[in-house]
Amino acid sequence: MxxxxxxxxxxxxxxxxxxxxxxxxxxxxxxxxLLGPNGAGKTTTVEILEGYRDRDDGEVSVLGHDPxxxxxxxxxxxxxxxxxxxxWPNLTVRETHAMFAGYYERPRSVDEVIDLVGLAEKRDARVxxxxxxxxxxxxxxxxxxxxxxxxxxxEPTTGFDPAARRAAWEMIRSLRSLGKTVLLxxxxxxxxxxxxxxxxxxxxxxxxxxxxxRELTSSELEVEIRYRRDGEDVLVKTSEPTxxxxxxxxxxVARGRELERLEVRRPTLxxxxxxxxxxxxx
Amino acid sequence: MSxxxxxxxxxxxxxxxxxLFVHQLRGxxxxxxxxxxxxxxxxxxxxxxxxxxGSVYSGKIYGVPxxxxxxxxxxxxxxxxxxxxxxxxxxxxxxENAILKRLRATPLPASTYVAALLVSTLIVFVLQTIxxxxxxxxxxxxxxxxxxxxxxxAIVVGTAMFAALGVATASVIxxxxxxxxxxxxxxxxxxxxxxxxxxxxxxxxxLRAIGDVLPLKYFINLVNxxxxxxxxxxxxxxxxxxxxxxxxxxxxxxxxxxRWEPREG
Numbered sequence: 001m002x003x004x005x006x007x008x009x010x011x012x013x014x015x016x017x018x019x020x021x022x023x024x025x026x027x028x029x030x031x032x033x034l035l036g037p038n039g040a041g042k043t044t045t046v047e048i049l050e051g052y053r054d055r056d057d058g059e060v061s062v063l064g065h066d067p068x069x070x071x072x073x074x075x076x077x078x079x080x081x082x083x084x085x086x087x088w089p090n091l092t093v094r095e096t097h098a099m100f101a102g103y104y105e106r107p108r109s110v111d112e113v114i115d116l117v118g119l120a121e122k123r124d125a126r127v128x129x130x131x132x133x134x135x136x137x138x139x140x141x142x143x144x145x146x147x148x149x150x151x152x153x154x155e156p157t158t159g160f161d162p163a164a165r166r167a168a169w170e171m172i173r174s175l176r177s178l179g180k181t182v183l184l185x186x187x188x189x190x191x192x193x194x195x196x197x198x199x200x201x202x203x204x205x206x207x208x209x210x211x212x213x214r215e216l217t218s219s220e221l222e223v224e225i226r227y228r229r230d231g232e233d234v235l236v237k238t239s240e241p242t243x244x245x246x247x248x249x250x251x252x253v254a255r256g257r258e259l260e261r262l263e264v265r266r267p268t269l270x271x272x273x274x275x276x277x278x279x280x281x282x
Numbered sequence: 283m284s285x286x287x288x289x290x291x292x293x294x295x296x297x298x299x300x301x302l303f304v305h306q307l308r309g310x311x312x313x314x315x316x317x318x319x320x321x322x323x324x325x326x327x328x329x330x331x332x333x334x335x336g337s338v339y340s341g342k343i344y345g346v347p348x349x350x351x352x353x354x355x356x357x358x359x360x361x362x363x364x365x366x367x368x369x370x371x372x373x374x375x376x377x378e379n380a381i382l383k384r385l386r387a388t389p390l391p392a393s394t395y396v397a398a399l400l401v402s403t404l405i406v407f408v409l410q411t412i413x414x415x416x417x418x419x420x421x422x423x424x425x426x427x428x429x430x431x432x433x434x435x436a437i438v439v440g441t442a443m444f445a446a447l448g449v450a451t452a453s454v455i456x457x458x459x460x461x462x463x464x465x466x467x468x469x470x471x472x473x474x475x476x477x478x479x480x481x482x483x484x485x486x487x488x489l490r491a492i493g494d495v496l497p498l499k500y501f502i503n504l505v506n507x508x509x510x511x512x513x514x515x516x517x518x519x520x521x522x523x524x525x526x527x528x529x530x531x532x533x534x535x536x537x538x539x540x541r542w543e544p545r546e547g
Contacts, residue, residue, distance in 0.1 A: 050387060052543070072389075080387040085380035090316035102305040103388040105298075146388070 001064065003028045003150055003181040004049060009058035011044050018044040020205035021058075026198075028149075031172070031182040033196030035189065037277055040202040042185040043083065043154060049183065050080055050152055063150055076105055079143035079151040083158070086135075089128035093119050093138060096127060097145050104146035117141040117171060133164035140171060151175060153184045157191060169194055189270045199269070201276050208276045216272050223267070228260040302394050310402035324368040325406060328360040329413055335479065336422050343481055346510050349422035352480070354509045357411055357437075358502035359478035364407040365441045367465045369399070369448035374461040377452070382542045392542075404441050411437060432508045432515040439515075440501040443525050446532030447497065453539035472496050497528035 004026040011019040019041045026032040034042045047053045048060060051067035051074070060067060065074040087096050097114060101107035114123055117137040122130060130138065136156060143151055153172065157165045172195050175182050186192055192199045193213045200210045209216055223241040225248070227234055238244045241264060252259045314320050335356075336349045343351035376382050385395060418424030427433045451468070455461050473479060475493035482490055493499050500521040507513040507521070515522070 052383070052386070075387065075389040078387065080384070082380055082384055082387075085384045087379075087381060087384075088313045088316075090318075091313065095312065099305075099309045100388065102309070103302065103390045105389075142384075 001028075002026055002061075003030070003063060004032075004183065005059075005061045006045075006049070007059040009045065009048065009060060010056045011041075011048060011053065012056055017205055019048075019055075022202070022205070022207055024200050024207060024210060026181060026183060028181055029176070029179050031176055031184065031195055031197050033192035033199040034183065034185040034202060035187070035192045035199050035273065036202035037187060040277075041205040042202055045202070046152055046154055046183065046185055050078065051075075076146065077149045079146060079148035081136075081139045081143045081151070081153045081156055083154040085139065087127050087138065087142070090126055092124050092126055093130070093141075094123045096138060097141055100142040101145045106147060107145055108147045110145065113141050113145045116144065116174065118167060133160055133167070136160070136164075136168065137171070140168075144175075148180065150181045150183070153182060155185055155187070157186070157188065165191070189268070189273050193269045201273060203277050209272075213269050217267055217269055224265045225263070226265070227262045299391075299394060302390060303398055306390065306394060306398035307402055310398050311405065314402060314406060320368065320372070324364050325410055328356050328363060328410060329417060331359070331479075332356050332414055332417055333421065336418070339480070344506065344510055347422075347424070349418060350424045350510060351506070353414055353418045353422075353424050354505045355478040355480065355502055356414060357505050357509075358440075358476065358498055359473045360410050360414065361407055361437065361440045361501060362444050362469055362473065362478075362498050364410065365403050365444035366448040366451070367469045368406075369403055369445055370451040370455070370465050371461050373449060373452035374455050375458045377541065378458040378544050380544055383544070386542050400442075400445050403445060404438070407441055408437065427509050428512050429508060429514060432513075433505070435515045436501070436504045436508055439522065439525055439529075440504070443497060443501070443529035443532065446529045446536060448532075449540060450532040450535035453536055453541065456545050472498050475499070476502055478502060497525060500524040500528075 002025045004024075006025070007023050009019055009022040010017070022041070022045060024032075034045065036042050044053065048055050049062050049067055051062075051070055054068050062070075063074065063077050065071055067074065088099075091099065093114060094110060097110045101110050111123075114120055117140050119134060119137055119141060122134060127135070127138065140153075140156065143153075156172065157168045160168060169191070172182065172184070184192070184196060196213065198210065198212050199216060200207045201216075202208070222237040222239045225236040225238065225241065225244060227248070236244055236248075245264065248259060314324075332353065335352055339348035339352055341348055373382075386392070415424070415426055419426065451465065452461075455464055475482065475485070475489055476496050476498035477493070478498065482493055485493070503521045504515065504518055504525070507518045508515060
């Protein structure tokens with residue numbers, strides 16, 4: 001049974017249709033990325049799965065529960081990192097973890113979790129003294145302290161400096177090795193590419209593409225070949241890079257010339273993403 | 283599957299519920315006393331007022347020594363300050379900081395959360411009342427209550443009513459920044475008009491008329507009857523009725539307007 005399955009999900013706020021028929025499945029132990037620009041419907045989708053919002057239409061199953069009327073163990077089994085939340089500023093890191101641990105029937109050891117999220121040195125520091133990145137680690141820690149099977153991460157690294165992002169990525173990878181299923185939303189493409197087994201690209205409330213990062217980048221766009229000829233930059237876009245390259249190099253060799261600055265570039269997920277999310281702009 | 287569900291339900295039954303309640307109550311107490319602002323403005327401030335005003339007032343009020351009447355009034359002020367103002371401000375901040383939203387994603391039931399928060403508030407106010415009596419005894423020779431049962435009854439009813447009004451007020455305040463100003467804008471005039479800091483007999487008639495509809499006035503009436511005049515809580519049914527009506531009104535607004543999630547977005 002998949003950890004999450006969503007069919008024909010729809011949700012409107014007044015006249016605004018935030019989600020307009022979304023389908024996807026997430027397997028157990030999979031890290032799934034929901035990618036899209038602001039307003040694409042990512043957070044609405046995730047909040048429906050977390051049980052915060054009722055859907056207008058469609059079928060949703062999360063760990064075998066309908067999150068709209070969840071059974072008693074649903075919240076025992078999920079961990080949530082909200083896009084923004086602040087905890088009690090005057091409790092310490094350890095007290096905050098212990099507070100949340102007390103809500104669960106089978107919590108993990110508080111000190112283990114604090115070590116896992118890299119806050120060991122801040123164990124007895126008050127929450128208000130933590131940096132932004134440390135606060136996000138605390139959010140992750142309290143999401144893990146109940147030992148959930150499924151973790152929701154809503155834009156977990158927004159506002160991080162590069163070092164903090166790398167550290168957060170390491171932690172999210174460690175969730176995979178713990179066997180957790182992870183649903184991650186992000187508008188950073190490199191983040192999805194680095195972390196997610198599969199990615200769904202959301203645009204205006206619809207999924208425009210689902211696949212592994214590799215599938216998305218290999219099937220979608222033409223390969224770019226660049227070189228210099230007679231001091232001019234030349235760019236060739238092709239879906240048959242082997243044939244075009246062969247012709248180019250054969251020609252150059254026959255004429256005894258070098259293809260200066262020859263470069264073959266496969267599209268990055270960013271290129272794919274931009275082309276998918278900007279299509280309607282034309 | 284069904285067997286597992288049943289087992290979880292059993293474990294999450296009344297014993298699990300009590301464990302969660304005690305856990306949350308301890309957490310609420312820790313959060314309250316750790317915050318210097320809360321500990322000062324909610325717990326210490328009425329005590330300081332008592333020490334200051336008690337040394338200024340003299341003679342008799344309502345036919346009893348002024349310090350006794352002042353003590354009764356400050357029990358009223360303390361109750362509104364703790365259960366109404368303190369609770370309202372805390373709830374707005376927790377809602378706007380998405381703490382309430384985050385807690386909704388945990389197995390902690392909303393009813394357990396609310397119960398723990400209310401009992402925690404009651405504990406703070408009961409401690410404050412005890413401190414008021416100890417200070418009064420030490421500095422001004424005020425007696426301990428003659429009928430503690432009636433006083434405890436009055437305190438529980440008053441705290442419940444002000445807590446309902448506090449939750450109701452929190453649910454109509456939109457932002458954390460303004461919450462403290464709005465709540466104090468209600469609390470301080472209410473305390474003066476209700477006679478928390480001294481009798482209102484010499485106030486202009488229209489101010490007294492406003493005071494006559496405020497819930498704090500009726501709570502202070504009740505405390506005066508019990509503490510100053512040695513009556514029981516049942517001797518003032520009309521005051522009790524007004525207090526209950528205010529409580530029900532607060533509860534209705536709270537039930538229909540309360541939100542767990544931040545207002546913005």
